[in-house]
Amino acid sequence: MSTLTIMPSGKTVVAQEGIRLLDAILAAGDDLMHKCGGNAQCGSCHIFVQSGRKGLTKITPDENAKLDTIVGVGSKSRLACQTKILGTEDVTVELLGFASGL
Ligand code: FES
Secondary structure, X not given: OEEEEEEOOOEEEEEOOOOEHHHHHHHOOOOOOOOOXXXXXXXXXXXXXXXXXXXXXXOOHHHHHHHOXXXXXXXXXXXXXXXEEOOOOOEEEEEOHHHHOO
């Protein structure tokens, strides 16, 4: 298990191994758009991982392809619907809202 911290709200949630970031964020009570239902098609669940990247699954080709199409992507970018928590270390993410350019 890992502790997931969600910025800017500062909410924390204990996340089980294997849970998607999207599901953990929603379970914490924060809002995160996921227009395509979690299929790496819309990019609306774009977030930044501020710490704990090694505690997350690696980027898949589908995720990478979608990230390439999003404005404002950086080295900390992930799609929350495609990223699972490994449970090996705590993770802090930043929700972007309208700043994501979508
Ligand atoms: S919900 Fe559409 S890409 Fe993640």
